[in-house]
Amino acid sequence: MGYGFMESSVVSEVGSLAREFIAEVQEFKAHMQALAQRIDDLQQPESGDSLHRQVLAAFEQSQHACRLFELEHAGQHDLLRAAQKYFRQEIAPWFCRSWIANRAHSKPSGFAGDYEMLIKLYDEATPARGLGGYIDLCILDLPLAQAVRGRLAAARAFLLEEIASRNRPTRILDIASGPCREYLDWPQTDHPVEVFALDNDKEALNYVRRQVVSGLPVSCQLQPERYNALRTRSAAATVRNFGSFDIIYSVGLCDYLTDEQLIGLFAGWRQTLNEKGALYIAFKDTERYDKTPYQWHLDWFFYQRTESDVLRLYESAGFDVDSIQTSRDSTGIIINFLTRESSSRILRIDGATNGLPRKTEPQTVPQPALQEAVSAPDMSIDANLLL
Secondary structure, eight states: OOOOHHEEEEEEHTTTTHHHHHHHHHHHHHHHHHHHHHSSTTTOOTTHHHHHHHHHHHHHHHHHHHHHHHTTTTHHHHHHHEEEHHHHHHHHHTTTTTTHHHHHHOOOSSSOOOOOHHHHHHHOOOOOOHHHHHHHHHHHHHHHHHHHHHHHHHHHHHHHHHHHHSOOEEEEEEETTOOOEEEEEEEOOSSSEEEEEEOHHHHHHHHIIEEEGOOOOEEEEEEEOOOOGGGOOHHHHHHHHHOOEEEEEEESGGGGHHHOOOOOOHHHHHHEEEEEEEEEEEEEEEGOOOOOIIIIOOOOOOOOOOOHHHHHHHHHTTTTGGGGGEEOTTTTTEEEEEEEEEHHSSSSOTTTTTOOOOOOOOOOOOOOOOIIIHHHHHHHHOOOOOO
C-alpha cells in the first residue's frame, strides 16, 4: 500500500499534519533511492566513509520526522499504528536490503531479537552489501545496540566475579539464554561450574552446542535445554526438572514480557535459589534510549519501563526493594538488578508447601500510554516462542 492507504486511514483524521509527515516520508524515500543508485549492490560497507555518513544523515532525519509525528499525536493510538505500518511499507524496498531490518520485519523465529540477531549485534557485523549494508552499520551503531553489547560484557563480568567470590562449586540457571556468548573464551575456574541454559529456540540451542559448549574448559559444564521461560514461574517444576541454583540470571527476556508475567517469574525465580543465591536481571531504561528507530523502522517493540517501574514489579513479587542492588552497563541504558536470597527474604510469600507464590492481583506498573496501545498488540510474542 502507498499514499492511498495513508490518506484514507490517517490524513482524513488529522489533515495537514499527516500530509506534512507524508512529505517527510517521500523525502526519505527519495534519499534512499538516490543512495541506492549511487552505491554498488556488491559494495562492502565501510564504517565512517562518505556513503555511511550520507545514509546516516537520511536515517537520522527520518527518525526525527517519526519522533515528531508521534509527539504531536500522543494518545491517538490507532492513528500511530496506522502511521507506523504505512512508514514501514513505504521504506521496505530499501530497508529489506538490510540484514537487520529484514530479519526484524520477517521474524523467522517468531520475534525480532532472536539469537542470530544478537550475534550480529554482538559482532557488529553484517552479511549485507551495498545500501543494505550501510543501513546495517547505522543500526549497529544506535545507542541501544551499543547497550546490548555492554549488557553482554556486564553479565560476563558479574558471573566471573560471583563465581570467584563463592569459592565453591556453583550451579547457574540462564533463562532465555540465546547464543550464550558470555561463555566464549571462558576461563578455567578453581571450582566446578554447572550451567543450565534454557531457551525455547532449538536453533539457538544447536548454536550453543556447536560453538560454545565445545570450547569450554573442563571446570565448566554447560547444558542447553529447550524450555519455555514462562514455565519457570513454578519453582517446584524448575527444581524438579533442573534442581535449585546458586545464580539465576536473565538478560534479554524481561523487556518483552507484561507486568503480570514478570511478577510471577520474579517470585518463581526467587524460590528456585539456594540460600545466599543471587538473582541478576537486566532491563532497558526507557529514559536512556530512543525507541523510535526500533518501533518505526524495524517493527521491534519492547515494553518501556523506568528503574522505578521495575522496582515496583519487584515489590509486587514480594521483594524488599531496599535490598536490591543496581548497576548499569557502560552506556548507562541497561540497568542490572541484583538481589540475594539471604537479604531479600523479608516479605512472606504463601504457598510454601508447593513452592508457588500466593496468588494475588498484580500491581499494574504505569506504562506510557503510547507504549501500551502501540507496542503491546504489535509485539505478538507467542508464549511458546519466548526466548
